[in-house]
Amino acid sequence: MNLRLEKDLPMLLFALVCASTVAALPQMESNWNGVKEVYGEQDFGLRILREVMLLVLIVYGFLETRLRQGILIAPVFAFLTVIATYVLGEIVYALSLDLPLVVPMAGLRIFEYLPVALIGFATSRLGAGEYVLYKFAHYLRYYIALQTVLAITQALWAPPILGVSLLGGGRPFGTFVSPNLFGAAMATCSLLFALVPGMRKWMAVSIFLALLSGSRTALISSLLVVFFQIYAALRPRDRWALVMPAPLLAVGALVLASSPLLSGRDDADPTQDGRLDLWQRIFSNYIDGPEDVLFGWGLGLSSNTINVLYGAEYFPGQFDSDSLYLFLLNGYGVIGLLAYVGFLWMTTKVSVHSNKGLVIMFILVAGLTFNMWEYFPQNAMLMYLWGTVLGTGLPNAIPLKSGPVASDSYYQRPN
Numbered sequence: 001m002n003l004r005l006e007k008d009l010p011m012l013l014f015a016l017v018c019a020s021t022v023a024a025l026p027q028m029e030s031n032w033n034g035v036k037e038v039y040g041e042q043d044f045g046l047r048i049l050r051e052v053m054l055l056v057l058i059v060y061g062f063l064e065t066r067l068r069q070g071i072l073i074a075p076v077f078a079f080l081t082v083i084a085t086y087v088l089g090e091i092v093y094a095l096s097l098d099l100p101l102v103v104p105m106a107g108l109r110i111f112e113y114l115p116v117a118l119i120g121f122a123t124s125r126l127g128a129g130e131y132v133l134y135k136f137a138h139y140l141r142y143y144i145a146l147q148t149v150l151a152i153t154q155a156l157w158a159p160p161i162l163g164v165s166l167l168g169g170g171r172p173f174g175t176f177v178s179p180n181l182f183g184a185a186m187a188t189c190s191l192l193f194a195l196v197p198g199m200r201k202w203m204a205v206s207i208f209l210a211l212l213s214g215s216r217t218a219l220i221s222s223l224l225v226v227f228f229q230i231y232a233a234l235r236p237r238d239r240w241a242l243v244m245p246a247p248l249l250a251v252g253a254l255v256l257a258s259s260p261l262l263s264g265r266d267d268a269d270p271t272q273d274g275r276l277d278l279w280q281r282i283f284s285n286y287i288d289g290p291e292d293v294l295f296g297w298g299l300g301l302s303s304n305t306i307n308v309l310y311g312a313e314y315f316p317g318q319f320d321s322d323s324l325y326l327f328l329l330n331g332y333g334v335i336g337l338l339a340y341v342g343f344l345w346m347t348t349k350v351s352v353h354s355n356k357g358l359v360i361m362f363i364l365v366a367g368l369t370f371n372m373w374e375y376f377p378q379n380a381m382l383m384y385l386w387g388t389v390l391g392t393g394l395p396n397a398i399p400l401k402s403g404p405v406a407s408d409s410y411y412q413r414p415n
Contacts, residue, residue, distance in 0.1 A: 005064055006128055009119070010135035012060055013384060016053045016116075017377040018143060020185065021175040023047045031173055034159035050376050054113065061119045070122025086339075087111075090332060094299040099315060107300030107331040110324075110373035113383040120387025129388045137196040144189060144205055147174040151182070151209050163214055171214045181375055183218025184366070186210040188378045190225050191362050192385065195355050217369045224365055228358040296333035302326060304374055324367030327374075347386065352393030359389050 024047075030036070061067045087108065094104035123129050151172035158170035162179050165171045171179040174186075190206035193199040207226065210218040227249070231242055287293060300306055302321035312320060321327040328337045341364075348360050363382055366372045373379045 005066060005123065005126070006131060006135075008060065008064070009123065009128075009132050010139060012053075012057050013116075013132075013136045013380075014139035014143070016050075016057055016380055017140065019049045019053045020377045021143075021146065023050050023376065024175060024177045027177040028173065028175060031161065031170075031178075032154075032158060034161055036161045054115070054380075057119065058115045061115065061122075066126055067119060067122045070125050071118045076118065076121075083111075086332075086336070090296065090299045090336075093295065097298060099298060099300070102309070103298070103300040103303075103306055103315070105300065106303035106305040109303065109305065110327070110371070113373070113379045116380050117383040117387035117390075120384040121391040122387075124388045124391030129392060133192070133385075133388065134196050137192055137199050137202075140189060140192065141199075141202055144186075144202060144209075147182070147186065147209060148205060150174050151212055155212055165214065166212060172209070172212055174209075179213040180215045180217070180370070181378075183210045183213030183215030184221070184370070184372065184375060184378045185381075186213065187215075187218040187221040187225070187366070188362075188381050190222050191359070192381060194225050194229060194358065195385070217366060221362060221366050224362055225358065228355075228361075292333070294333045294335055296329065296331045296336065299331040302330040302371075304371070322370055324371045324373060327371045347390045350393070351389050351391075353389045356389045356392075359385050 061071065090107070091104045094107070095101065120129070123132050151174050152167070154170055154172040154174070155165035155167040156169045158165075158172065160170040162173065163171040172182060173179050174182040176182040176185065186206045186209040190203045190210060193203035193206060203225070207222040210222040227242070231239055234242060287297065298315065298317045301315055301318040304320070306315075306318065307320055310318075312318065317330070319330075321330060325337060328340055332339075344360050344364060348356050353359070363372075363386060366378075366382070372382065
């Protein structure tokens with residue numbers, strides 16, 4: 001079998017992302033028909049394509065010699081051993097609470113696309129990270145073109161069962177279950193395009209689609225991409241003028257994103273009953289002692305999967321987290337939450353990637369109002385970017401017996 005990482009990996013990543021175009025077709029059809037469906041209540045058959053494509057990518061990473069050598073190294077084994085040991089303890093604790101096995105298994109979904117991050121890590125250490133990202137972004141343009149046509153059509157004529165769009169129709173959902181997931185994916189695409197020279201117009205299109213979705217998280221994440229673009233364009237001595245008002249800009253972005261004009265719905269005010277009220281009730285009712293704070297009070301209880309299967313609040317301590325950080329706090333406690341944030345911080349310290357600040361800040365912000373590691377394909381793209389950033393600048397201990405990863409001609413920029 002003739003495997004060539006530089007050619008194969010971008011196409012496999014594109015195929016993985018494109019699985020989202022068919023995974024939610026039943027819900028997409030319901031939205032077009034004016035029937036609002038709860039996530040996951042329709043046919044699961046098409047969703048298996050996501051897992052199939054992920055499996056194909058994992059198998060490829062094992063068969064491609066250089067990727068396998070880049071992943072199977074002592075630091076990676078040590079990291080995975082620590083994570084697995086702690087997670088195993090959390091699973092045992094969840095089972096001791098008489099929770100069905102499916103509950104803690106749902107709590108493991110944040111690790112589902114970890115292999116994609118490991119592949120990105122190995123690719124970056126091989127020196128091919130820049131090229132693979134460029135080719136992936138090149139293919140992703142076709143995905144964005146499809147989403148643009150669908151989104152504009154939906155924003156004009158789709159039933160407004162999920163809110164009203166800026167164009168007068170329903171909030172667009174593209175090939176997704178809901179506008180929020182669509183907006184999150186488009187914001188992540190804008191991040192990816194921002195990392196590749198020559199893709200500014202596609203970044204702008206992705207930001208427009210994120211804005212059109214009416215999702216607060218998507219809008220704020222997209223504005224973060226714009227902020228870093230302006231910051232990079234300014235002279236170093238002038239950047240303080242942008243950094244100083246950043247907190248006010250962030251508050252203004254939240255207020256703007258929550259307005260009925262942009263959000264497309266009347267219940268998006270963060271000062272009203274909603275996420276803030278939910279989070280307050282959680283801390284008041286579900287934490288019974290220091291062990292709950294340290295280790296969590298039930299792995300998987302805040303998973304969207306469990307809420308769909310059993311209904312909200314079926315188990316004691318179960319709730320809709322609507323935040324990655326509450327999901328981690330509930331399932332893995334303060335220890336797990338600090339480990340996650342600490343690993344993000346460590347990434348910025350060891351990496352020399354030119355856009356590491358943007359990628360890590362995007363990941364931090366995107367997790368504030370929903371569990372992004374549960375939502376496909378945003379989780380796949382962000383995991384790959386995280387791995388790529390982490391691997392940039394680390395010493396390359398992989399013997400490249402087959403010669404250089406790519407010739408200089410491969411790195412030519414588009415006109």
